[in-house]
Amino acid sequence: EVQLVESGGGLVQPGGSLRLSCAASGFTFSDHYMDWVRQAPGKGLEWVGRIRNKANSYTTEYAASVKGRFTISRDDSKNSLYLQMNSLKTEDTAVYYCARRATASALDIWGQGTMVTVSS
């Protein structure tokens, strides 16, 4: 079964850091670009960023709202995707989803999400 499972969410103070993980199974993880998408409570979906595969040098793209604070990485040997979040703000409070980009360029598989709460 193709599956993505996020972990690492929790409560963190403003200015703090948190690292999210996304474990992939059931497909060749190393072939795919991977995205992070977030959703603030009661709000819509917001794209956070993307990491390409090895063939594309693991290059990354970010939303302006997180650029310079968040870093996406991956470990293909562990079938894992990561989101390192630094200098967290209250407005980063959201459910964070990892998602797979299909070969047709659109996202096709999503994880169940992990909640991040930034509050003092």
Added chain:
Amino acid sequence: DIQMTQSPSSLSASVGDTVTITCRASQGISNSLAWFQQKPGKAPKSLIYATSSLQSGVPSKFSGSGSGTDFTLTISSLQPEDFATYYCQQYKSYPITFGQGTRLEIK
């Protein structure tokens, strides 16, 4: 950035109805448009990619059309499980952007 605007923001319909949701891009995105369904407390589910292609396992009651800047999602013969929030997304250029969502409610 490409802005995606969905209309309506909310929609009431009855079981058995056919509904259409519109998504407009602030500039041309060719056919790089996807649709997602999200139910309360759940992860989004991918429905359509490349404007009109169904993701694997998605029933044919869902259909998409359009090109350039104007796109539609049509859902026919509404069933109780179809009442959810729907989002469009452009992936033509970075940053990838979503519409604000359309909440489909039971009348």
